[in-house]
Amino acid sequence: MPEGDTVWLTAHKLHGALAGGLLTRTDFRLPELATTDLSGRTVIEVVARGKHILLRTSDELTLHSHLMMDGSWTASRNGKRLFGQSHPAHHLRVVLETAEVTAQGHRVHDVRIVPTARESDLVGHLGPDLLGPDWDVAVTTSRLLSTPDRMIGPALLDQRNLAGLGNLYKCELLFLRGVSPWAPVSSVADLPAMMVLAHRLLRANRDTWAQVTTGVNRPGQQTWVYERGSKPCRRCGTPIRRADQHEPGHGRLGDPRARSTYWCPHCQPGPGP
Incomplete structure (x- = not known):
C-alpha cells in the first residue's frame, strides 16, 4: 500500500x-x-x-x-x-x-x-495526518498510549492513531529508534521523539517518488531494513529478519492481511514474533 x-x-x-x-x-x-x-x-x-x-x-x-x-x-x-x-x-x-x-x-x-x-x-476517523496541517505529536502519542498493551508495530499502522504511516516507514522508524516491532506500546521509550522522527521521514520524502531513509538514494541502499530480509544489518552485520506481524485475535501468521515486518534482532532487542 x-x-x-x-x-x-x-x-x-x-x-x-x-x-x-x-x-x-x-x-x-x-x-x-x-x-x-x-x-x-x-x-x-x-x-x-x-x-x-x-x-x-x-x-x-x-x-x-x-x-x-x-x-x-x-x-x-x-x-x-x-x-x-x-x-x-x-x-x-x-x-x-x-x-x-x-x-x-x-x-x-x-x-x-x-x-x-x-x-x-x-x-473523520483518522488520527492526525503526518503531512497535514492537523499534525500533533501530543494527540498522536495519547492515541497510541490509549492501548498500552498493544504491539507497537500494528499500533503505528492503525490510521486512527496517526494517518499516513505505512509498512515501509513502520519498519524503518522502529529500526532507527531501536524498538522491537512486538514490544508493547507502554514499553517504548520517548514515544513523542518517535513521532517527531516519523514526521521528519515523511516530510523528507514527500516531494519525490523515491523513499529514502538512509540518506543514500541508490538502488539497494535506500532503506535500513525494509525488504532486506537475510541481508546483513547496515549497523551491526546481524542478518535482518522478516516475519508476518499479526496481533492476537487479528488473524494468523501467513494471513494475507498481515504485513511483512523487517527488523534487526540485535539493534532492536525485545520480544519477537
Missing part, C-alpha cells in the same frame, strides 16, 4: 494539473457511479488526508479515492504525460478532463462523491 508521502505527492501533482480548471468531461467506470457527470464544475483543490485523496469542486462536492495496494493517478497535457505511468485500458476507473489536462485514476478504490461538508463521514 502506498505510504502517506506517495499519496501526498499524488494529490499535489493532481492539484497542480487540475486546480482552477473547468471539468469538460468526466467518466466513472464503476457501477455505482456509471451515470455520474461532474462536467461544468471547477476543481478548487486536491488534497491528501492520510492515504485518502480528496478532490473538491466549486459547488462544494468532494470526489474521494483511495489507492489501496494497486491504485494510481496519471495526468497528461496535450498528449504529453505530466506524471504517472501508463496502464492497461481495463485498469481505468475514473477520467477527469479539462480543456488542457486529462487525469486518469487507475484501479483507484473507494471512489465516492459526497458534499464537502460531509468529508468527515469518510476520513
Whole structure:
C-alpha cells in the first residue's frame, strides 16, 4: 500500500494539473457511479488526508479515492504525460478532463462523491495526518498510549492513531529508534521523539517518488531494513529478519492481511514474533 508521502505527492501533482480548471468531461467506470457527470464544475483543490485523496469542486462536492495496494493517478497535457505511468485500458476507473489536462485514476478504490461538508463521514476517523496541517505529536502519542498493551508495530499502522504511516516507514522508524516491532506500546521509550522522527521521514520524502531513509538514494541502499530480509544489518552485520506481524485475535501468521515486518534482532532487542 502506498505510504502517506506517495499519496501526498499524488494529490499535489493532481492539484497542480487540475486546480482552477473547468471539468469538460468526466467518466466513472464503476457501477455505482456509471451515470455520474461532474462536467461544468471547477476543481478548487486536491488534497491528501492520510492515504485518502480528496478532490473538491466549486459547488462544494468532494470526489474521494483511495489507492489501496494497486491504485494510481496519471495526468497528461496535450498528449504529453505530466506524471504517472501508463496502464492497461481495463485498469481505468475514473477520467477527469479539462480543456488542457486529462487525469486518469487507475484501479483507484473507494471512489465516492459526497458534499464537502460531509468529508468527515469518510476520513473523520483518522488520527492526525503526518503531512497535514492537523499534525500533533501530543494527540498522536495519547492515541497510541490509549492501548498500552498493544504491539507497537500494528499500533503505528492503525490510521486512527496517526494517518499516513505505512509498512515501509513502520519498519524503518522502529529500526532507527531501536524498538522491537512486538514490544508493547507502554514499553517504548520517548514515544513523542518517535513521532517527531516519523514526521521528519515523511516530510523528507514527500516531494519525490523515491523513499529514502538512509540518506543514500541508490538502488539497494535506500532503506535500513525494509525488504532486506537475510541481508546483513547496515549497523551491526546481524542478518535482518522478516516475519508476518499479526496481533492476537487479528488473524494468523501467513494471513494475507498481515504485513511483512523487517527488523534487526540485535539493534532492536525485545520480544519477537
